[in-house]
Amino acid sequence: MVEGTPHRETQRRVSILGSTGSVGTSTIDLIAREPDRFAVEALVGGANAALLAEQAKTLGASFAAIADETAWPVLRDALAGTGIEAAAGRDAVLEAARRPADWTMGSIVGAAGLAPTLEAVRRGGIVALANKEALVCAGDLFTEEAERAGCRILPVDSEHNAIYQVFDDARREGIDRIILTASGGPFRTLSLDDMARKSPAEAVAHPNWSMGVKISIDSATMMNKGLELIEAHHLFAMPEARIDVLVHPQSVVHSLVSYVDGSVLAQLGSPDMRTPIAYCLAWPRRMDTPVERLDLAAIGQLDFSAPDIRRFPCLGLARQALRAGGDAAPVLNGANEAAVEAFVAGRIGFTDIASVVAETLDRCPVEPVTDLEGVFAADAKGRRVAEDVIAGFGGLSIAHVGAAN
Numbered sequence: 161m162v163e164g165t166p167h168r169e170t171q172r173r174v175s176i177l178g179s180t181g182s183v184g185t186s187t188i189d190l191i192a193r194e195p196d197r198f199a200v201e202a203l204v205g206g207a208n209a210a211l212l213a214e215q216a217k218t219l220g221a222s223f224a225a226i227a228d229e230t231a232w233p234v235l236r237d238a239l240a241g242t243g244i245e246a247a248a249g250r251d252a253v254l255e256a257a258r259r260p261a262d263w264t265m266g267s268i269v270g271a272a273g274l275a276p277t278l279e280a281v282r283r284g285g286i287v288a289l290a291n292k293e294a295l296v297c298a299g300d301l302f303t304e305e306a307e308r309a310g311c312r313i314l315p316v317d318s319e320h321n322a323i324y325q326v327f328d329d330a331r332r333e334g335i336d337r338i339i340l341t342a343s344g345g346p347f348r349t350l351s352l353d354d355m356a357r358k359s360p361a362e363a364v365a366h367p368n369w370s371m372g373v374k375i376s377i378d379s380a381t382m383m384n385k386g387l388e389l390i391e392a393h394h395l396f397a398m399p400e401a402r403i404d405v406l407v408h409p410q411s412v413v414h415s416l417v418s419y420v421d422g423s424v425l426a427q428l429g430s431p432d433m434r435t436p437i438a439y440c441l442a443w444p445r446r447m448d449t450p451v452e453r454l455d456l457a458a459i460g461q462l463d464f465s466a467p468d469i470r471r472f473p474c475l476g477l478a479r480q481a482l483r484a485g486g487d488a489a490p491v492l493n494g495a496n497e498a499a500v501e502a503f504v505a506g507r508i509g510f511t512d513i514a515s516v517v518a519e520t521l522d523r524c525p526v527e528p529v530t531d532l533e534g535v536f537a538a539d540a541k542g543r544r545v546a547e548d549v550i551a552g553f554g555g556l557s558i559a560h561v562g563a564a565n
């Protein structure tokens with residue numbers, strides 16, 4: 161470096177697909193802390209046009225797209241005269257994903273996030289991936305397209321982000337296993353009989369993380385960890401048999417990598433999504449965050465235990481789907497979404513969720529999947545068959561979840 165010339169990092173041009181949700185707003189808050197470091201190209205919101213417009217104005221975005229076309233008049237009026245381009249609908253969302261950017265946050269929730277996130281991957285650069293379905297349902301497709309386009313996928317999910325931080329990709333022959341930690345959810349210590357009587361409200365009360373209804377229930381059944389196991393397989397090219405799950409109720413150790421020499425590397429931190437988001441935003445550098453510093457002396461004790469696959473059969477079902485390959489993972493995901501919806505609606509009991517998914521997997525022969533249309537078809541099949549299974553219950557809760565193994 162020439163003496164007297166301070167090193168200046170060039171500005172990173174960023175787009176946020178899903179800026180009005182929880183990961184999106186955290187990303188915006190972090191960018192707003194260091195505005196000189198980032199230039200905002202495109203923001204995409206779902207239906208909250210007022211918030212999207214406010215974000216676009218605050219950050220000086222070039223383009224704002226709202227997925228819900230009925231929200232278009234609000235966005236148009238809010239951005240009139242600002243010079244910020246605005247548009248609505250599916251094509252507008254895809255255009256936002258295609259616009260030139262060095263870095264994209266893929267945080268649109270659910271199946272709606274698949275096509276725009278894939279567009280961003282195909283454009284290249286860095287994609288911070290928060291959309292679960294991309295890797296759970298279309299893992300091979302996303303990793304192949306990323307390789308073709310020279311796109312680096314950075315995982316936002318706290319467990320995968322932790323593994324990414326301690327996974328020595330350049331010397332991967334030295335890696336033995338990856339170990340995903342799991343809080344165990346609110347029913348960690350309950351018997352199956354007690355779990356069977358739990359209400360949706362009780363399942364949603366997560367001890368460590370504040371999250372949406374669907375992911376909270378997935379955490380209570382531990383299907384969330386099963387889905388994360390599938391994601392980890394695709395992100396780190398590790399076979400299912402070399403991915404372990406470790407129950408760790410405090411959610412301080414976010415995950416670990418075990419090496420052939422006996423070393424185990426872990427990433428720790430307060431359970432706050434702003435840390436993994438900041439890691440992705442600044443990568444390969446680091447940036448300051450307002451996250452509460454980890455005080456291990458104050459915590460005093462960390463607990464670990466093996467997961468109980470008998471009480472949490474969803475873990476085994478996810479492994480089964482991963483081993484089966486083809487469309488089994490999107491079928492599992494679609495069936496689980498249908499089962500969780502039925503539980504929230506009071507149509508089935510908590511422990512029936514796993515039974516519905518198990519029965520759906522049994523009824524669906526595995527078929528190959530090569531594109532997003534195939535993924536959507538598999539998801540729809542999983543939902544449809546799960547609905548048949550639920551209808552077959554005839555309003556009677558079945559309590560033989562142990563059989564789901």
Ligand code: MG
Pocket residue numbers: 317318319388
């Ligand atoms: Mg997670």
